[in-house]
Amino acid sequence: MNNDILTSYVPVKCGMVALVGPPNAGKSTLMNCLLKQKISIVTPKAQTTRNRILGVVNEDAYQIVLIDTPGLHQAREPLNREMVRLALESLTEVDVVLFLLDVSLPLPKEKDTEKKEQLAEWMQQVKCPAMLVLNKIDLLDRKELLPVIKAYSELYPFDAVLPLSALRDEGTEQLINAILPLLPMGPRLFPEDIPTDATERFLVAEIIREKIFLQTGQEIPYSTAVIIESFKENEENGLVTIHAAIVLERDSQKPIVIGKGGKKLKSIGIAARKDIENLLDSRVNLKLWVKIKKNWSKNERFLREELGF
Numbered sequence: 001m002n003n004d005i006l007t008s009y010v011p012v013k014c015g016m017v018a019l020v021g022p023p024n025a026g027k028s029t030l031m032n033c034l035l036k037q038k039i040s041i042v043t044p045k046a047q048t049t050r051n052r053i054l055g056v057v058n059e060d061a062y063q064i065v066l067i068d069t070p071g072l073h074q075a076r077e078p079l080n081r082e083m084v085r086l087a088l089e090s091l092t093e094v095d096v097v098l099f100l101l102d103v104s105l106p107l108p109k110e111k112d113t114e115k116k117e118q119l120a121e122w123m124q125q126v127k128c129p130a131m132l133v134l135n136k137i138d139l140l141d142r143k144e145l146l147p148v149i150k151a152y153s154e155l156y157p158f159d160a161v162l163p164l165s166a167l168r169d170e171g172t173e174q175l176i177n178a179i180l181p182l183l184p185m186g187p188r189l190f191p192e193d194i195p196t197d198a199t200e201r202f203l204v205a206e207i208i209r210e211k212i213f214l215q216t217g218q219e220i221p222y223s224t225a226v227i228i229e230s231f232k233e234n235e236e237n238g239l240v241t242i243h244a245a246i247v248l249e250r251d252s253q254k255p256i257v258i259g260k261g262g263k264k265l266k267s268i269g270i271a272a273r274k275d276i277e278n279l280l281d282s283r284v285n286l287k288l289w290v291k292i293k294k295n296w297s298k299n300e301r302f303l304r305e306e307l308g309f
């Protein structure tokens with residue numbers, strides 16, 4: 001009899017945990033840290049994450065399915081509204097919600113009632129235990145945490161408060177220990193050997209987008225979408241050839257992304273290829289080109305059909 005098959009049905013602590021919070025709180029960093037590998041892209045810029053990204057942490061005694069989400073903010077434009085909608089949807093589908101904050105940021109002012117009411121409104125949709133995760137404690141003194149805890153506890157009755165540093169992997173064991181008692185027992189929801197349900201194509205597009213976020217300024221990152229047009233592996237030598245389109249919103253953005261003599265695009269390609277080779281564990285030939293789709297971020301059909309919102 002095959003014991004491997006039997007063990008995968010053995011019930012363990014198993015459940016879904018959503019990572020939500022304002023842009024830049026460190027949700028994707030925490031997800032990668034708990035997974036011990038990079039699945040979700042991270043940059044210093046807000047609104048890096050645009051989709052829900054699933055990461056599966058497997059141990060003998062548990063399986064934690066993390067859902068990384070776009071940052072919660074007051075969104076007006078179609079793309080941003082879709083992003084917030086995805087984040088809010090995840091609140092209702094999970095066993096535990098982790099509300100992340102960057103503790104190095106100033107607290108909302110006493111009179112900033114709009115901001116506070118917005119948080120309370122978002123959190124009202126939560127029907128499961130929710131923890132306040134105070135991230136980036138490496139940036140300040142522990143005693144400075146008290147006012148943060150006080151201010152946010154007044155806004156929502158969190159079940160626990162956990163200070164940590166996702167960047168330094170400090171306090172994350174305590175986080176896991178706080179999550180586990182809140183998860184039901186059951187068979188694993190995902191096979192033990194795959195860390196995400198995202199396709200390789202999606203992860204490759206995300207890596208390219210990350211490099212554009214890191215290497216361009218102003219509005220360019222927010223005007224960029226990446227579409228993988230082909231993805232082929234040569235069976236003989238293992239070389240993977242990927243054609244990807246960098247989609248911009250306006251003609252004037254094209255020379256910025258291409259750069260003088262194609263320098264910028266080349267540098268984005270070099271950085272992306274390195275990470276893609278690591279991800280796929282094979283040699284990669286990456287072909288990037290830039291195209292314009294006027295105002296794509298406001299085009300609901302494009303968002304749906306090309307970006308899967």
Ligand SMILES: Nc1nc2c(ncn2[C@@H]2O[C@H](COP(=O)(O)OP(=O)(O)O)[C@@H](O)[C@H]2O)c(=O)[nH]1
Pocket residue numbers: 022023024025026027028029030041042043044045046047048049071135136137138139164165166167168
């Ligand atoms: N100092 C410090 N920086 C962090 C920490 N966690 C995340 N960051 C940084 O905060 C920025 C935003 O992180 P990211 O994970 O993309 O935030 P998200 O928008 O919530 O997903 C990046 O520059 C991260 O390196 C932390 O614990 N300490």
Ligand SMILES: [Mg+2]
Pocket residue numbers: 027028029040041042048049069070
């Ligand atoms: Mg993110």
